[in-house]
Amino acid sequence: MIIKEVTRILEELAPLANAEDFDNVGLLVGNADTKVSGILVTLDTLESVVDEAIANDCNLIVSFHPIIFSGLKKLTGASYVERIVIKAIRHNIAIYSMHTALDNCAQGVNAKICEVLGLADCKILIPQKGSIKKLTTYVPIGDAQKLKNALFEAGAGNIGNYSHCSFIVEGTGSYRAGQDANPTKGKIGETHHEEEVQINITYTKSVEPTVLQALFQNHPYEEVAYEIVTLENTDQNIGMGMIGELHLPLDPLEFLESVKEKMGALGIRHSQLLGKKVKKIAVLGGSGAFAISAAKAAGADVFITSDIKYHQFYQAENKMIIADIGHYETEQFTKNLLVDYLTKKIPNFAIRLSESKTNPVKYL
Incomplete structure (x- = not known):
């Protein structure tokens, strides 16, 4: 198995197209065609993690956080990032990061937090905008079904729990082929009228390359007329944070004590406890202050996250x-999630959970 085969499996879970624009995800170090000897899964890529990979003959590190976030202008070993990248390259170790692609996944970071906390009926807290596209194209009536089937096969036409969704309108198209054209129908220099079908079909942005490939390969015309628009509609399976419910309401202090134990938190900074039991819980792994308003609007009794500043409370x-x-506490189980996923997808392959302690925050 080579690296790009492993990354293809990871991107079935968390397509890189769903990552936030500011992020740096994907293969950060290494050659995608390299044969994989073993996979080490970690939350952060530190020197100790690279050493662990070397010791266990793992030449692919799958890391949640990207070791290279902003551009590197030099590799002199002056910073910890440079030293890690140099060591990885020297020992032919590839590094792949998922970060916000996995944050925005319905089975990702926040789903794992909900699982650990025992929450039920969990839904995305902030659905990602711009994740749904609509394709409109025009095809002769006799070729419409073949093209639709190809687009469905490529991943288009899925809406919630429904598949093979599309809308068609019949009409008459016209065109005049130029001297260098090779028209499927009609003659060069003559205006041709064709009974056509307008096909309208939606898809998530992560499958756009596959959908367009299917369009071009299965459309009968030499020049394919098509339009793509980004919709305001949201996909409820892509987005940041989740909100769910406890099976039974709990006293706020009792619930926070439970969170502390289950999440292995050495301390919890929290706002004023309220005089009512809590049941509806919102979660967002990592820095989640931007989601406070969304959690309130969703009716959450408690919002669990990290990196909250003084005034944000x-x-x-x-x-x-x-x-x-x-921060570490909200995301620590992500590596377990990835190990479980890869083990199911690639049984009988060397997949290791990193034993390195990568939390940079220490407590007295």
Whole structure:
């Protein structure tokens, strides 16, 4: 198995197209055609993680956080990032990062938090905008079904729990082929009228390359007329954070004690506890202050996240409890999720969970 075969499997879970624009995801170090000797899964790629990969003959590190976030202008070993990249290259170790692609996945980071906390009926808290596209194209009536089938096979036409969704309108198309054209129908220099079908079909942006390939390969015309628009509609399976419910309401302090234990938090910074039991819980792994308003609007009793600043706790406004349990603590189970996923997809292959402690925050 080569690296790009492994990354293809990972991108079935978390397509890179769903990552945030500011992020740096995918294969950051290495050659995609390299044969994989073993896979080491980690939350962060540190020197100790690279050493661990070397010791266990793993030449592919799958890391949640990207070691290269902004551009590197030199590799002199002056910073920890440069030293890690140099060591990885020297020992032919590839590094692949998923980060916000996995954050935005319905079975990703936040789903794992919900699982650990025992939440039910979980849904995406902030669906990602711009994730749904609509393709419109025009095809002779006799070729319409073949083209639709190819587009469906490529991943288009899925809406929620429904597949093979499309809308067609019949009409008459016209064109005049130029001297260098090779028209499927009609003659050069003559205006041709053809009974056509307008096909309208939606798809998620992650499958756009495959959908366009199917369009061009299966459309009968030499020149394919098509339009693509980004819709305001949201896909409820792509987005940041999740919200779910406890099976039974709990006293706020009792619930936070439970969170502390289950998430292995050494401390919880929280806003004012309210005088009512809690049941509806919002979660967002990593830095989640931007989602405070969304959690309140969704009716959350508690919002669990990290990296909350002093004044941001005021935004709870006595409508919910904001609980900062630590950045590492919210994301620590992500590597377990990835190991379980890869083990199911690639049984009988060397997949290791990193034993390196990568939390940079220490407590007295």
